[in-house]
Amino acid sequence: xxxxxxxxxxxxxxxxxxxxxxxxxxxxxxxxxxxxxxxxxxxxxxxxxxxxxxxxxxxxxxxxxxxxxxxxxxxxxxxxxxxxxxxxxxxxxxxxxxxxxxxxxxxxxxxxxxxxxxxxxxxxxxxxxxxxxxxxxxxxxxxxxxxxxxxxxxxxxxxxxxxxxxxxxxxxxxxxxxxxxxxxxxxxxxxxxxxxxxxxxxxxxxxxxxxxxxxxxxxxxxxxxxxxxxxxxxxxxxxxxxxxxxxxxxxxxxxxxxxxxxxxxxxxxxxxxxxxxxxxxxxxxxxxxxxxxxxxxxxxxxxxxxxxxxxxxxxxxxxxxxxxxx
Amino acid sequence: xxxxxxxxxxxxxxxxxxxxxxxxxxxxxxxxxxxxxxxxxxxxxxxxxxxxxxxxxxxxxxxxxxxxxxxxxxxxxxxxxxxxxxxxxxxxxxxxxxxxxxxxxxxxxxxxxxxxxxxxxxxxxxxxxxxxxxxxxxxxxxxxxxxxxxxxxxxxxxxxxxxxxxxxxxxxxxxxxxxxxxxxxxxxxxxxxxxxxxxxxxxxxxxxxxxxxxxxxxxxxxxxxxxxxxxxxxxxxxxxxxxxxxxxxxxxxxxxxxxxxxxxxxxxxxxxxxxxxxxxxxxxxxxxxxxxxxxxxxxxxxxxxxxxxxxxxxxxxxxxxxxxxx
Numbered sequence: 128x129x130x131x132x133x134x135x136x137x138x139x140x141x142x143x144x145x146x147x148x149x150x151x152x153x154x155x156x157x158x159x160x161x162x163x164x165x166x167x168x169x170x171x172x173x174x175x176x177x178x179x180x181x182x183x184x185x186x187x188x189x190x191x192x193x194x195x196x197x198x199x200x201x202x203x204x205x206x207x208x209x210x211x212x213x214x215x216x217x218x219x220x221x222x223x224x225x226x227x228x229x230x231x232x233x234x235x236x237x238x239x240x241x242x243x244x245x246x247x248x249x250x251x252x253x254x255x256x257x258x259x260x261x262x263x264x265x266x267x268x269x270x271x272x273x274x275x276x277x278x279x280x281x282x283x284x285x286x287x288x289x290x291x292x293x294x295x296x297x298x299x300x301x302x303x304x305x306x307x308x309x310x311x312x313x314x315x316x317x318x319x320x321x322x323x324x325x326x327x328x329x330x331x332x333x334x335x336x337x338x339x340x341x342x343x344x345x346x347x348x349x350x351x352x353x354x355x356x357x358x359x360x361x362x363x364x365x366x367x368x369x370x371x372x373x374x375x376x377x378x379x380x381x382x383x384x385x386x387x388x389x390x391x392x393x394x395x396x397x398x399x400x401x402x403x404x405x406x407x408x409x410x411x412x413x414x415x416x417x418x419x420x421x422x423x424x425x426x427x428x429x430x431x432x433x434x435x436x437x438x439x440x441x442x443x444x445x446x447x448x449x450x451x452x453x
Numbered sequence: 454x455x456x457x458x459x460x461x462x463x464x465x466x467x468x469x470x471x472x473x474x475x476x477x478x479x480x481x482x483x484x485x486x487x488x489x490x491x492x493x494x495x496x497x498x499x500x501x502x503x504x505x506x507x508x509x510x511x512x513x514x515x516x517x518x519x520x521x522x523x524x525x526x527x528x529x530x531x532x533x534x535x536x537x538x539x540x541x542x543x544x545x546x547x548x549x550x551x552x553x554x555x556x557x558x559x560x561x562x563x564x565x566x567x568x569x570x571x572x573x574x575x576x577x578x579x580x581x582x583x584x585x586x587x588x589x590x591x592x593x594x595x596x597x598x599x600x601x602x603x604x605x606x607x608x609x610x611x612x613x614x615x616x617x618x619x620x621x622x623x624x625x626x627x628x629x630x631x632x633x634x635x636x637x638x639x640x641x642x643x644x645x646x647x648x649x650x651x652x653x654x655x656x657x658x659x660x661x662x663x664x665x666x667x668x669x670x671x672x673x674x675x676x677x678x679x680x681x682x683x684x685x686x687x688x689x690x691x692x693x694x695x696x697x698x699x700x701x702x703x704x705x706x707x708x709x710x711x712x713x714x715x716x717x718x719x720x721x722x723x724x725x726x727x728x729x730x731x732x733x734x735x736x737x738x739x740x741x742x743x744x745x746x747x748x749x750x751x752x753x754x755x756x757x758x759x760x761x762x763x764x765x766x767x768x769x770x771x772x773x774x775x776x777x778x779x
Contacts, residue, residue, distance in 0.1 A: 287753070288728060288773070289742040290616010298750055389736050400734075402614060406773060407753035408726075410715050410745030416615040419736030424624055427613070427733035433769075443759075447614070447732060 128162075128197070136160055136167075137230055137258045140199045141265045143172040143181070148265070148317035149347060150175040152377040155202050155233075155269035157181040161189040161224070163196035180205065182215040186222050193222035201230045201262040202269075203255070206245065207237035216242040219251075226252040230262030234273040264434070264448070267398060268319065268377030277371045280396050281318065282381045282388055283311060284415045285403040291412030292385065297330060299413075306440030307403045312337050314401060316345040318380040320362075320373065324387030325353030328361075335382065348376060352387050367394040389417035400431065400447040403439070454488075454523065462486055462493075463556055463584045466525045467591045469498040469507070474591070474643035475673060476501040478703040481528050481559075481595035483507040487515040487550070489522035506531065508541040512548050519548035527556045527588040528595075529581070532571065533563035542568040545577075552578040556588030560599040590760070590774070593724060594645065594703030603697045606722050607644065608707045608714055609637060610741045611729040617738030618711065623656060625739075632766030633729045638663050640727060642671040644706040646688075646699065650713030651679030654687075657709075674702060678713050693720040715743035721775075726757065728771040 128136075144158030154177030161169035171184025179187075182204055186193060204215035204227070219227060227246055232255060233239055243253045263270050271279035285303045286292060293299035301308070315321055321335045328351055336346040349361045350373070357363040364370060367390050370379060381391055391397050421427055435446040454462075470484030480503030487495035497510025505513075508530055512519060530541035530553070545553060553572055558581060559565055569579045589596050597605035611629045612618060619625035627634070641647055642663045649657075654677055662672040675687045676699070683689040690696060693716050696705060707717055717723050747753055761772040 284615070286616065288616075288726070288757070288771075289610070289740065290612065290614075291740075294747065294750060295744065300750070302750060392734060392736060400614070405754075406757045406759060407750070408718060408742060408745065408747075408757070409750075409753060410718060410742040410747055411740065414615065414617075414737065414740060416734060416736040418621065419734065421620065421736055424620060424626070424628060424733070424735075427735060428731075431614070431732045431734070433732060445614075 133228055133257050136162055136199050140201050141261055143170055144201045144265050147173040149319050149378060151177045152268060152319045152375050155266045158201045159185040160199040161185045161193060161196050168192050168196060178212050180215050182218055186218055193224055195225040197226040197228060198224045199228045202266060203229050203233040203238055204242045205238055206242040216245055220249050228257055229255040230257050231259045234270060272377045278376050279378045279398045280381060280391055281399040281401060282391060282397045283401045286415055287405055287407045287409040289408050289410060290415055291409040292415045293413040294409055295411055303403045303405045303442045304440045307442040310439050310444060312339045314380060315347060316342045318347050318378045319376045320348040320350050320379045322350040322352060322379050322381045323383050325351055326386060327384040352390060367391050367396050385414055385417040389419045392419045398449050402445040404443045406441060459554055459583050462488055462525050466527050467587055469496055470527045470591050473499040475645050475704060477503045478594060478645045478701050481592045484527045485511040486525040487511045487519060487522050494518050494522060504538050506541050508544055512544055519550055521551040523552040523554060524550045525554045528592060529555050529559040529564055530568045531564055532568040542571055546575050554583055555581040556583050557585045560596060598703045604702050605704045605724045606707060606717055607725040607727060608717060608723045609727045612741055613731055613733045613735040615734050615736060616741055617735040618741045619739040620735055621737055629729045629731045629768045630766045633768040636765050636770060638665045640706060641673060642668045644673050644704045645702045646674035646676050646705045648676040648678060648705050648707045649709050651677055652712060653710040678716060693717050693722050711740055711743040715745045718745045724775050726773040730769045732767060
């Protein structure tokens with residue numbers, strides 16, 4: 128296989144990994160592909176609840192044909208023992224694969240690098256770092272938990288061209304169109320939890336469920352930022368830093384409003400922004416983001432990088448990633 | 454020539470026409486290319502002040518080789534007599550061209566369709582409507598004057614991702630980067646006049662000149678929207694509708710601020726929006742557009758179509774056109 132073949136197959140494995148997004152916490156949503164002589168023999172991704180692992184799924188599909196095959200995994204296979212299932216590193220060895228291609232090493236200290244080393248000791252060729260950034264982005268919640276100890280935070284904003292999320296009287300239905308709203312529902316389904324501020328909850332009583340055929344069961348946990356009573360079915364947090372303590376939550380989608388967006392931006396806890404933009408001018412409407420305590424314009428530069436843009440019906444989606452030193 | 458050859462050459466003629474943008478009012482900024490057997494023999498564009506015309510320039514370049522050639526013109530050649538120069542329709546006939554390809558017919562009733570008909574009467578093949586929309590956009594000021602009786606209006610906004618044109622304290626230097634600012638200066642040079650509100654003038658004392666090497670002499674007229682004293686070198690207008698009366702002004706670039714942008718949008722006199730967007734979040738800053746009297750969100754939809762987007766350094770430029778029935 129050439130380097131570009133490796134990248135092509137790994138990209139497909141990353142796409143598979145996204146199927147488990149928001150469903151596997153605290154486990155990572157891994158993707159795996161078993162390839163031999165140019166044929167794809169098995170495809171797997173971490174199943175809801177975290178088991179079976181992607182490797183187990185893909186190897187089972189390829190059963191009987193795995194001798195000398197190559198396994199592409201978006202995350203280093205697990206090295207540590209678990210009462211819930213076999214160690215993937217052993218499964219791969221038992222299956223007789225000749226090569227393992229790994230996107231990102233597992234930051235979990237119980238595995239971190241040990242699986243790659245052990246596989247090499249067994250005479251299996253191991254390549255690492257193939258599309259590592261893309262894989263980490265696809266498993267953002269797991270990496271955020273492992274590295275910074277908190278869930279990853281995605282801020283969703285639906286804006287007019289002049290940056291308004293509603294008219295001055297609060298009317299916000301609808302700025303963006305059907306395609307953008309459907310995409311936003313897919314984003315809900317791929318996060319462990321959704322968060323709104325108390326003001327947004329009072330104004331809109333948002334259901335924050337997933338209104339897409341076949342995905343109704345994937346509605347995430349519902350969080351509210353604020354103080355006072357907690358509506359049934361909601362979890363109340365008093366400030367952004369509290370998300371560290373949320374059990375079983377590795378990824379959060381912050382949906383509104385301007386004060387809540389500002390609170391997370393001020394705390395520098397936003398890792399990704401989804402900007403849904405409609406080709407309309409509102410004029411004098413409600414702003415998307417309240418005061419974030421920016422000391423100067425200089426301080427605003429260099430923080431965000433656009434990683435994706437796409438058309439959604441008449442609207443545009445832009446995805447920005449927070450640039451952080453590692 | 455195939456239809457795609459015609460389109461390719463006409464696109465080049467439109468690009469030439471833009472060299473005269475902001476320099477030819479009240480004349481149109483036309484582009485012309487003389488082609489024969491696949492060779493480009495002459496290129497011309499309307500010169501500053503409106504003469505010579507593009508056709509005269511291009512034919513002069515191709516002198517002696519124009520028999521049987523094809524002339525590509527972005528606007529129907531002039532039919533009416535002028536004390537300032539020859540009729541282009543006669544120049545083309547005298548040059549012996551065998552074919553004339555026209556993008557847009559001249560809306561001026563003294564020509565409108567008559568040149569095309571007269572050329573056909575002389576046995577010259579005439580094709581019209583090749584990239585007509587693109588040509589009209591390139592001569593937007595002329596077409597606006599002819600069709601609606603007022604100059605074309607372009608609104609320029611330099612925004613953060615959350616739609617702010619400044620921090621809450623008014624700081625706006627700099628949101629966008631060098632490349633975006635240089636592009637904005639080119640846009641200044643291509644309009645007959647620049648307009649700001651009195652508030653912006655007081656706050657920034659903008660020079661509104663063209664700070665680009667070689668283009669310093671192309672600084673447009675300076676207009677201020679408001680009431681009271683008029684600073685030296687400025688023309689005061691009291692409301693957007695007054696632009697109809699401005700002599701020698703076919704195109705206006707509205708540069709700020711939020712009240713001025715809103716006044717022109719409220720009057721539905723904005724034909725084009727240049728959105729320069731920097732990948733920064735300001736939060737609670739100054740909004741780009743003040744109240745425009747929007748009755749409902751429904752009323753905001755369907756007015757604007759994105760016609761261009763490009764990267765300018767770390768920023769993005771988006772160009773939106775107002776969709777109007779003709």
